[in-house]
Amino acid sequence: MHRFIRLQRRSRPRPFWLTLGAGVLLGAVGRLPAQRPVPAPNAAPPPTALGTPAVELPDAPDAGTVGGEVTDIDGALIPNAKVTLINARTGETHTESVTDQAGAYRFERVPAGTYRVHISAKGFSPWKVKDFDVAPQQAVILERVELGVEEITTAVTAITVEDLAEQQITNEEHQRILGVLPNFFVSYEKHPMPLTRKQKFKLAAVVSVDPVTFFTTGVTAGIEQANNNFSGYGQGMGGYGQRYAATYGDKLSATFLGAAFFPSLFHQDPRYFYLGHGNVVHRALYAISTTVMCKGDNGHWQPNFSNVLGNIGSAEISTLYYPATSQQSAQVRLTNSIIGIGEGAIGTLFQEFILRHVTSGGIAKQKP
Incomplete structure (x- = not known):
C-alpha cells in the first residue's frame, strides 16, 4: 500500500511554473558564445x-x-x-x-x-x-x-715545334690551284713554324712526284718539240723523250736545290709566306723581294741565298743534258738562272694577289 502511494506521487504532473523556468534556462545557455580551442602545448612550429x-x-x-x-x-x-x-x-x-x-x-x-x-x-x-x-x-x-659545373681533367700531351710544323705542311700538301695544280710551297698560316731538314726534303719530294708535275712536264716537252727547241734532240719519240727528261730534270734540280738542299744548309725557309694585307704597292714589293729575301728558321728575314744559288745550280746541272757547244752551255746557264729568278718574281706576285682566291684545300679555303 505504501509503494503504490509513492509510485502515484512520481507520476504526478509537474507544476507549470517549474516547466517554464527550465525552458528559459536552456535558452540562455544556448545563446552563450562558443569558446575557442586552446592549442596543444606540444604542437611543433614549422621548420x-x-x-x-x-x-x-x-x-x-x-x-x-x-x-x-x-x-x-x-x-x-x-x-x-x-x-x-x-x-x-x-x-x-x-x-x-x-x-x-x-x-x-x-x-x-x-x-x-x-x-x-x-x-x-x-x-x-x-x-x-x-x-x-x-x-x-x-x-x-x-x-x-x-x-658548379664539374671540373674536367684531361691528359695533356706535349707537342713540339716539329709536330706543329708537320701539321702545317700536311695542310699545305692539300693546297691545289683550281683543285688541280700543286701549290704546296705557300704558307697561309698566321704563325708558321720553321721546317726541319727532313721536312724540307719531304716537301720537295711530294712536289716532284705529284702526278700533275709529270703531266705539266709532258705538256712543256710537247711544246718544245713542236717549236723544235733544242734541235739537237731531234724529232720523233726519241726527241720527245729527251726533251721530257730535260724538262723534268730542270724541275727536279731546281726544287731540291732551291727548296731542300740550300735551305737546309743556310737554315732558311723555302716557302712563300702570304701577306694578304696592306696596299697594292706594299704587297707587290713584298712579293718581289722574296726572290732575294727570305725568312730564316730563326724567324728573321735574310738574303735568300737558297733561291739564288738554287737557280744557278740548276742551270749548271742543265748543261749536262742539254745539247749545246761550249758557247751554248754558258748561254744556257746564264739564261736559265735569269729565267729562274724572273719566274720566281712573277710567281710570288700571282701568289699574293690571285692564287689565294683559287686555291682549295688546307687552310687556303679559309678567308684571309
Missing part, C-alpha cells in the same frame, strides 16, 4: 633555419630532421642529386637520399649530434656542407646548395 630552438617532433622525441635544396649556379633545380648525411665525429655515413623533382631533400628522425652533408650530381662538382649540429626535436634547414 626554421640552422640554429633554431628545439621543437618537439611527434613520435620521435629524441630526433630531429635535416632538409635543404640543390640547384645549379643559375638557380635551376637539380633532381636526382645524391645527398649523403655523414656523422662528423665518426666519419660514417648515417643515411643517403636523392633530391626530388623540386631539387629538395629531407632526412627524418636524425639522432642528435654533429653532421655534415655531401652532395654530388652527374655533370657537377661535388659539394660538402660544413659541420652543423642537430639537437633533439630540432628541424634544421640548410642553406641552398648551388653546384
Whole structure:
C-alpha cells in the first residue's frame, strides 16, 4: 500500500511554473558564445633555419630532421642529386637520399649530434656542407646548395715545334690551284713554324712526284718539240723523250736545290709566306723581294741565298743534258738562272694577289 502511494506521487504532473523556468534556462545557455580551442602545448612550429630552438617532433622525441635544396649556379633545380648525411665525429655515413623533382631533400628522425652533408650530381662538382649540429626535436634547414659545373681533367700531351710544323705542311700538301695544280710551297698560316731538314726534303719530294708535275712536264716537252727547241734532240719519240727528261730534270734540280738542299744548309725557309694585307704597292714589293729575301728558321728575314744559288745550280746541272757547244752551255746557264729568278718574281706576285682566291684545300679555303 505504501509503494503504490509513492509510485502515484512520481507520476504526478509537474507544476507549470517549474516547466517554464527550465525552458528559459536552456535558452540562455544556448545563446552563450562558443569558446575557442586552446592549442596543444606540444604542437611543433614549422621548420626554421640552422640554429633554431628545439621543437618537439611527434613520435620521435629524441630526433630531429635535416632538409635543404640543390640547384645549379643559375638557380635551376637539380633532381636526382645524391645527398649523403655523414656523422662528423665518426666519419660514417648515417643515411643517403636523392633530391626530388623540386631539387629538395629531407632526412627524418636524425639522432642528435654533429653532421655534415655531401652532395654530388652527374655533370657537377661535388659539394660538402660544413659541420652543423642537430639537437633533439630540432628541424634544421640548410642553406641552398648551388653546384658548379664539374671540373674536367684531361691528359695533356706535349707537342713540339716539329709536330706543329708537320701539321702545317700536311695542310699545305692539300693546297691545289683550281683543285688541280700543286701549290704546296705557300704558307697561309698566321704563325708558321720553321721546317726541319727532313721536312724540307719531304716537301720537295711530294712536289716532284705529284702526278700533275709529270703531266705539266709532258705538256712543256710537247711544246718544245713542236717549236723544235733544242734541235739537237731531234724529232720523233726519241726527241720527245729527251726533251721530257730535260724538262723534268730542270724541275727536279731546281726544287731540291732551291727548296731542300740550300735551305737546309743556310737554315732558311723555302716557302712563300702570304701577306694578304696592306696596299697594292706594299704587297707587290713584298712579293718581289722574296726572290732575294727570305725568312730564316730563326724567324728573321735574310738574303735568300737558297733561291739564288738554287737557280744557278740548276742551270749548271742543265748543261749536262742539254745539247749545246761550249758557247751554248754558258748561254744556257746564264739564261736559265735569269729565267729562274724572273719566274720566281712573277710567281710570288700571282701568289699574293690571285692564287689565294683559287686555291682549295688546307687552310687556303679559309678567308684571309
